[in-house]
Amino acid sequence: MNRENPSRPEVDDLFKRLLKDDLPPELENRMRTQFVNLRRSIGLSGRRHAWYSGGILERLFSILEWQSTQVMIRRDVLATLSVFLIVFGGAMHLSGNHSALADSVFLLKMSISIASQVRQTSSMECRVAVPEGKDQFSAYEIRWVAPGKTRIDFEAKDGDRKTRWVSGAVITVADLAKNTQRSARAATQPEDSLFRPVMCCYSPEQLAIHISGRWQLRRYERQAKRELGTFLFIDSGNGASVEMTVDLKTFLPLAIEEHLPNSGQAGTERIIIKQANFCWNQPIAPELMVPGKAARAGALMLESARKEDM
């Protein structure tokens, strides 16, 4: 074969000659039946439009041609059924019974709303009290500032104090009594059991994960006068019940109370595992968030503030 490029007229000519209009008659007949089918489909579709748009009363008692199954259904039967369903729906609505599905969708929506508001905050202050026997408790003060620095001050029931900073992947722990401080990468440091009870309040992100994932919302009550809402969750991890009070203006949690599973049932006393109070989007002194000498100064500042509160 010669290696010559066909020129432009040759290509056009070649196409016209090769791809010529020689449709076989038998194929043409078969293809025409497809057009007939299309015309029929369009006709049926047009009839449906006419029924939707007007002449409903005229056609209400005529016979409906069911397109997909070709079954004949009396239109008056359909009309009666529709009226019955509308009346039934109205009656259900007026009776005030909510469907379980609607309720669960509502509760899910609420959880997601709170979690999303929590994630958008710029700072968080949280005081957590963990009961440790009669009238005794350990206290935690958690401070978090965006984008992701956390300081946790722990005070045990016997007065021991520890402070922990979490910044990115680095964790620094200062023991104020022993005057020691050590830092390590989070991945290499074993989790200190002292701080485990407040894991859910480490940061807004952690709290949001608990609200929208680990905690399952079971009940919601609205305190209309105070514009507060009380949400009852069940912790899927340990079965504890978590009661959260939320400011309905901002959709941010104000307080959380965690109770021992099954406590408070059948007249028994509710046993509190921990209580947390939140304060959102308030300025936090930057020196408090830095480990080191400034941290010690910060701790002293906190202590004096605590004494003033008392």
Added chain:
Amino acid sequence: MAGIACLRTRMLGEGDHHDCIAESLLADDNTAYEELIAPIESRMMRCIWRVVRRPELSEDALQDALSIIWRKLHQIRNHPNPQALILKICLNAACDALRKQKRSSRHEDLSLFIHLPDSSSAGAARALETKEIEAEVLKAISRLPRKQALAVLMRIVQDEPFDVIAQALGCSEVTVRIQVSKGRRRLRQLLSYLSTDSLKEVSK
């Protein structure tokens, strides 16, 4: 045509807009069929056949094209050149069929891809050569980018004017000219190994 009338009404003002939508919904689809599709039924069949060249594939391609047309009937009615759009849909379906054919016959022998004429008939060798070249041309078309293939087929095979092709493809006339030119160049490259003699023979 109710759809085009609706488009014009839409330009008149926002107040008429809702009436227009209602009018559009009420429009008789049967009329649309009679006005838009019925006059070009034959062209639709032929344009698919000219590209696909195989009976069963042509039927499938037409089926695909008609189902698209049925789904997009309202959109087609509002198009500035509905019939060009319908032809474009047909050619698109034909190109799809060609590509499918190319994929399925990748590992097949060329003799299976084309219909061999009866070797005992007169001029069998010439007919065979023509069929081979036809298969090569179809393969070349299936290797073009989609828009280029459509522009080339509408221009060279269907002899449509550039402005009509531009309306069908939803681009400017200049773009269509460029696409056709690029398509021709690419086809020349793809078919360059065919001998001039055999091409001339086919062209006779």
